[in-house]
Amino acid sequence: MSQLKIVGLRKGVLTPVSAEMLVNLDIPWVILGHSERRALLGESNEFVGDKVAYALAQGLKVIACIGETLEQREAGSTVDVVAAQTKAIAAKISDWTNVVLAYEPVWAIGTGKVATPAQAQEVHLELRKWLETNVSPQVAASTRIIYGGSVNGGNCKELAGQPDVDGFLVGGASLKPEFIEIIKSAEVKKSA
Numbered sequence: 001m002s003q004l005k006i007v008g009l010r011k012g013v014l015t016p017v018s019a020e021m022l023v024n025l026d027i028p029w030v031i032l033g034h035s036e037r038r039a040l041l042g043e044s045n046e047f048v049g050d051k052v053a054y055a056l057a058q059g060l061k062v063i064a065c066i067g068e069t070l071e072q073r074e075a076g077s078t079v080d081v082v083a084a085q086t087k088a089i090a091a092k093i094s095d096w097t098n099v100v101l102a103y104e105p106v107w108a109i110g111t112g113k114v115a116t117p118a119q120a121q122e123v124h125l126e127l128r129k130w131l132e133t134n135v136s137p138q139v140a141a142s143t144r145i146i147y148g149g150s151v152n153g154g155n156c157k158e159l160a161g162q163p164d165v166d167g168f169l170v171g172g173a174s175l176k177p178e179f180i181e182i183i184k185s186a187e188v189k190k191s192a
Contacts, residue, residue, distance in 0.1 A: 019058035030055050031169070033065040033085070035106045045088035052099065053092035061098040063169060064089055065148070066127075070107035078105075079126045086127060090135055100144045101127060102169040108149030109171065117158045117165075120147050124164035153178030156185040 022030060032055060033048035043051075048064065055062050066085040068078045082103065093099065103123050108114050115123070124145045132140035147159055148169030153176075159165055167186050173179055 019055050029061045031063045045085050049088035049092040052089050063100045063102050065102045065104050067104040067106050083130050096139045096143050102146045102148045104148040114150040114155055117162050121162035128164055153181035156182045160185040
């Protein structure tokens with residue numbers, strides 16, 4: 001309860017829940033490093049890395065969010081930004097078994113804009129190369145890298161068709177009937 005009072009919020013993406021609470025409730029997954037927490041609460045790459053390591057140590061599985069702003073994309077620094085975010089996580093953990101990376105271009109979250117399938121594939125491929133070079137080929141091959149940025153029923157099939165897009169982190173569309181199409185596109189990818 002004190003965590004909620006410190007932040008001053010009762011619900012939403014900024015309300016913290018302790019790892020211990022999630023474990024006690026048998027909730028296996030946690031999303032860390034979401035762009036809104038990074039932007040509004042100033043969570044640094046290093047802090048996100050610490051949170052990932054702590055969550056894993058508590059027995060949780062982690063979806064670690066990484067992504068660039070529109071300004072960073074336009075400056076041509078997308079790969080550098082996501083590599084730095086991933087490096088901060090890699091510096092704190094050695095076992096990637098329970099880690100999923102979620103590439104969420106900040107400029108595409110809740111805006112209706114979406115990275116083209118080619119843009120998403122490019123970043124996912126670069127992340128996989130970074131993991132291969134800086135962690136291990138095995139981690140690069142086995143770590144799921146999912147896309148989260150205005151995924152909807154109209155773009156999910158083409159995004160799922162990209163070789164390095166392993167699934168989706170879905171926000172607002174999860175509350176709409178089109179979510180069924182997103183699930184189906186992910187199921188087709190999984191069975192392929």
